[in-house]
Amino acid sequence: MHTASIRKIVDHDGEAIVIDPFLEDAEQRASYRTLVDELAWEDESIRIFGKTVTVPRYVAWYGRARPAGTGSGMGHELHPLPPVLQQLKQRVELASGKDFDSIQANYYRNGSDSTGWRSESAASEQRADIAALNLGAPRLFSFAHASSKEHREIMLRGGSLLVMDGLSQRCWYRCMPRVLSIDEGRITLVFRLLGKG
Numbered sequence: 001m002h003t004a005s006i007r008k009i010v011d012h013d014g015e016a017i018v019i020d021p022f023l024e025d026a027e028q029r030a031s032y033r034t035l036v037d038e039l040a041w042e043d044e045s046i047r048i049f050g051k052t053v054t055v056p057r058y059v060a061w062y063g064r065a066r067p068a069g070t071g072s073g074m075g076h077e078l079h080p081l082p083p084v085l086q087q088l089k090q091r092v093e094l095a096s097g098k099d100f101d102s103i104q105a106n107y108y109r110n111g112s113d114s115t116g117w118r119s120e121s122a123a124s125e126q127r128a129d130i131a132a133l134n135l136g137a138p139r140l141f142s143f144a145h146a147s148s149k150e151h152r153e154i155m156l157r158g159g160s161l162l163v164m165d166g167l168s169q170r171c172w173y174r175c176m177p178r179v180l181s182i183d184e185g186r187i188t189l190v191f192r193l194l195g196k197g
Contacts, residue, residue, distance in 0.1 A: 009154055010143060014168025019095060020160040022133065028159035031084065032135035035187050039105055040079055056113045056178075063102030063194070078102070085189070088133060092191050096131045096163050100191035108139070111182025119146060120169040130169065131191045132162040137184035144173045158186070 010016035023031065041058040061076045062085055081089065085103055093099060108114070138157040144150070156162060 007154070009152055009162075010164070010168045010172055013145065013171035014165050016143070016162065016164040016168045016172070018154060018156065018160055018162050020157060022092075022095065022161035023135075023159040025159060028135050031088070032158065032185070032187055034084055035105065035135065035189075036107065036185065038082065038084070039107075040077070041105075041107055042076060044076070055115075056108075057115070058107040058109070060105040060107075061102065062105065063100075088189065089191060092131050092133060092161065095161065096129075096191075098129050098131065098163075098191075098193070100131070100193050102192045102194045104190040104192060106188045106190065108137075108176075108186045108188075110185060111137075111139075111179035114178040115174075115176045117144065117173045117175045119171070119173045120166070128193045129163070129165045132164075133189040133191070134158055134160050134162070134186065135189070136186035137182055139176050139182070139186055140179065142175050142177065146171055146173060 004019050004021055007018045007020065008015070009018060021028075039060040039062075041060050044055040044057065044059045045052050046055055047053075059076060061078045062081050063078055081103070085105075089100060089103065106115075134156045136158050138155050140153055141156045141162070142151065142153040144152075
């Protein structure tokens with residue numbers, strides 16, 4: 001039985017904590033390999049300044065049957081939860097004390113895949129609390145306060161769980177920068193409450 005530590009990353013204008021390890025190393029590695037092979041990965045595109053740009057990662061959405069894109073705005077097909085995701089969802093809900101109905105799975109093939117700075121607006125349907133389960137390669141995750149520009153960062157290892165409340169998502173920008181020296185892949189499962197479809 002592993003002993004997990006809880007580290008507070010954001011302690012004002014919202015709260016963000018990391019539970020590490022949430023999954024033991026052997027389990028998180030096995031989960032990573034299963035999800036790489038079994039999830040319905042697809043490209044993601046966004047509009048920036050009127051141009052369509054491909055995001056450097058693959059995504060897959062799972063959860064309640066509802067029209068694709070509702071709530072998320074991503075336009076991806078929403079798949080029913082397979083057993084492996086259902087089991088992880090139950091454990092994440094128990095550990096976080098929160099309920100979730102949708103999972104955004106993000107697959108970063110290596111250190112070239114990344115995410116840019118982002119936060120949630122007050123009107124966003126993704127403003128509710130989230131939990132992000134990290135599987136595979138460790139990656140640096142950065143936070144920057146929207147007003148003060150205060151900066152924080154943490155290495156999110158495989159098997160760690162990041163939990164953020166809605167206020168922290170609006171007040172703090174986050175990103176996972178590109179690191180070209182990383183050859184291994186990584187999956188982040190973002191558990192969300194988007195409401196009924």
